Amino acid sequence: MNYKLIKTKETPPRYILESGDKLFSINDILFDILTEYNLCSDYEGVSRRVNDKYKDNSLTDSKLIEDSIKNVQNLINTKEEKRGNYIKNRIKIMRGETANKVYSIFSFIFNKNLFTLCGLLFSIITFLFFYINSIVFTKGYEIMYENFSIENIIVLYMFFFVVIFLHEIGHAIATFSFGEQPKEIGFGMYFIFPVLYTDTTNIWKLKKTERIIVNLGGVYIQLIINVILMVMYYLLKNNALLLIMIISNTISIITSLNPFFRYDGYWIYSDLFQISNLKKKAAELTRMFFFSPRRVVKEFVYQKSLMLYSLLNFVFWIFVTIYLFMYLYNSVDHIQNIIDSRDWFSISSVKLLSSLIFVCIGVFNLVKNIKNS
Structure with a gap:
C-alpha cells in the first residue's frame, strides 16, 4: 500500500491518511496500527506494541490488525463514488x-x-x-x-x-x-x-x-x-x-x-468545533430528539456544540419551510392577475417571476436537504 500518515499540530490532534489525491480522517488507534505495521508487518507484533502503548491487552488482536489493514487497502483502492x-x-x-x-x-x-x-x-x-x-x-x-x-x-x-x-x-x-x-x-x-x-x-x-x-x-x-x-x-x-x-x-x-x-x-x-460530517450527525441527533430522547441525554450531553447546531438547524429549516410556502400562497392572486391580463413582460411580472425562481430554488434545496438527512 502506498500511503502517508499525518498527525496534525493541534490539540487534540487529528489523524490523516493520505493516498494520492485522497485524504481520510482516521482515529488514533488505527493511526498507531498503521504506524507499527509500516515498521513491522507481523500482525502479532503490531498487536502487542499497540496494546502496550494503551496498556490494554484486550484492545487489539492479530485478527483485528489484519482486518484493519485489509479495510484500509480496500478504502485506498476504491474509486470515489460520484x-x-x-x-x-x-x-x-x-x-x-x-x-x-x-x-x-x-x-x-x-x-x-x-x-x-x-x-x-x-x-x-x-x-x-x-x-x-x-x-x-x-x-x-x-x-x-x-x-x-x-x-x-x-x-x-x-x-x-x-x-x-x-x-x-x-x-x-x-x-x-x-x-x-x-x-x-x-x-x-x-x-x-x-x-x-x-x-x-x-x-x-x-x-x-x-x-x-x-x-x-x-x-x-x-x-x-x-x-x-x-x-x-x-x-x-x-x-x-x-x-x-x-x-x-x-x-x-x-x-x-x-x-x-x-x-x-x-x-x-x-x-x-472539530465535528466531521456535521450535517449527517445533526440529522441523526434531531431524529433522536423525537424518537430516543433518553439516548440523546446519555450519549450527547457533553457534545454541546453538536446539540446546539442540531437544534438551531431544525428551527431554521422549519422557519424557511413556513416562509417559502407562505410566500407562494400570497403570490397566487398576483400570478392569476398576470395570467388573466397576459402581461408577461411587465416589470412587475418579471420581478414576481424572479422571486418565484428563487423561492423554487429554496424549496428544491429544502426537499433535497430533508431527503439527504
Whole structure:
C-alpha cells in the first residue's frame, strides 16, 4: 500500500491518511496500527506494541490488525463514488503551475495578522456604510426592486460571476499561503444549478485556525470588493447600480456565512468545533430528539456544540419551510392577475417571476436537504 500518515499540530490532534489525491480522517488507534505495521508487518507484533502503548491487552488482536489493514487497502483502492460528491459534471478552470503563480502573487494578504486586521476593519466599514445610509434588510430589497431593469440584471449577473470566481480564488490563495496545494478551481452543477467550486481537500492537514482562515478566504475577498465599491460609490456621487452591487455582495457574504447551508459558514462551524460530517450527525441527533430522547441525554450531553447546531438547524429549516410556502400562497392572486391580463413582460411580472425562481430554488434545496438527512 502506498500511503502517508499525518498527525496534525493541534490539540487534540487529528489523524490523516493520505493516498494520492485522497485524504481520510482516521482515529488514533488505527493511526498507531498503521504506524507499527509500516515498521513491522507481523500482525502479532503490531498487536502487542499497540496494546502496550494503551496498556490494554484486550484492545487489539492479530485478527483485528489484519482486518484493519485489509479495510484500509480496500478504502485506498476504491474509486470515489460520484454520488458522494454533491457537485457534478466538473470542468477544471485553474490548476497547476499557472494557478500557483497567481496564488503566490497575492498570498501575502493572508498573513494572519494582516488578515485579522483587514477582515475586522472591512467588516466594520461595511456595517458603517449600511448604518450611515440607513439600509436595513427590507430597504435593501426595496432599492434593488426600484432599480430593477433588464440592463441592471445583465450587469449584476456578470458582476456576480466575477465575484464568485474571485471568492473561490480567495479559498485557493489562502490554502496556498499555508503551504498546501489547492487542487483546482472549476465549474460544475450543484443539483440543477451551475456553480464555481474550489477543491481545498488538502486543508485537512492544516491546524484549526488555518483551516478557518481558508474557509473565510472567499468572504475576505468579497469584503475587499465591498470597500472598493464603496469608494467608487462616493466618487461617482451615489451611483444606483454600484449601491445595488454593494447590497447584493453583502447579502452574498451573509448567505455564505450561514452554517445551515453547505457554504463557508458550515465548514467554519465544523472546523471550529472539530465535528466531521456535521450535517449527517445533526440529522441523526434531531431524529433522536423525537424518537430516543433518553439516548440523546446519555450519549450527547457533553457534545454541546453538536446539540446546539442540531437544534438551531431544525428551527431554521422549519422557519424557511413556513416562509417559502407562505410566500407562494400570497403570490397566487398576483400570478392569476398576470395570467388573466397576459402581461408577461411587465416589470412587475418579471420581478414576481424572479422571486418565484428563487423561492423554487429554496424549496428544491429544502426537499433535497430533508431527503439527504
